[in-house]
Amino acid sequence: MTKAIAHTVLIVEDEEDLRELMQTALESRGYVVVTAEEGQDALFKLERIERPCLVLLDLLMPGMNGWEFYTKMRQLPNLDGVPVIVHSSASERAPAGVTQVIQKPITFDRLLAVVSKYCAAAPN
Numbered sequence: 001m002t003k004a005i006a007h008t009v010l011i012v013e014d015e016e017d018l019r020e021l022m023q024t025a026l027e028s029r030g031y032v033v034v035t036a037e038e039g040q041d042a043l044f045k046l047e048r049i050e051r052p053c054l055v056l057l058d059l060l061m062p063g064m065n066g067w068e069f070y071t072k073m074r075q076l077p078n079l080d081g082v083p084v085i086v087h088s089s090a091s092e093r094a095p096a097g098v099t100q101v102i103q104k105p106i107t108f109d110r111l112l113a114v115v116s117k118y119c120a121a122a123p124n
Contacts, residue, residue, distance in 0.1 A: 007031045007032055007120050008031070008032040008052045009026055009031050009033050009052055009053065009054050009056065009115060010035075010042060010054070010055045011035045012036045012038070012041075012042040012056065012066065012069060013036075013056070014062060015058075020035075022056065025111060025112065026115060029115075031119060037061070037063075038064050039063065039065060039069030040063055040064040042069055042073075043069065043072060046073070046079065052082060053082070053083075053120070054082070054084075054085060054115060054119050055083070055084045055085070056085050057070065057087070059086060059091075059093065060090055066088065070084060070095045070097075071095070074097070083118045085098070085099055085100045085101075085114055085118075086098050086101045087106050088102075089104045099118075102114065
C-alpha cells in the first residue's frame with residue numbers, strides 16, 4: 001500500500017472527458033491524482049492510497065452513486081476528516097456533512113482554488 005501525501009486528490013466522476021480534464025489540470029499544478037469512475041471503484045482505490053487530502057465527488061453515477069460512496073467512505077476510520085467536495089448537477093441534493101458543494105460545470109480556476117484550499121501542491 002502506498003501512502004498518500006499532502007497533495008493526493010481522489011476524483012470520483014463517471015464522465016470520462018471531465019474526469020480526464022480535471023486530472024490533467026491538477027497534475028499540471030503538481031498534484032497527484034487518482035481517478036475512479038464510480039463509488040465502488042473509488043473505495044477500491046482508497047484502500048491503496050490510504051488518505052487523500054481531498055475527494056472530489058460526483059453524485060449521479062452508474063454503479064455505486066455518490067451518496068452511497070460518501071456513506072461508506074465516512075464509515076472508514078482512517079478517512080475521518082478527509083474533505084469531500086461534491087461537484088454535481090444535482091448539487092442541491094448533496095449529502096449532509098460534505099465539506100463543500102460546487103454546481104457543475106466547474107471552471108478550471110474554481111477547481112484549482114478549491115483544491116489548493118485543502119491540499120498542498122507538490123514542488124515542481
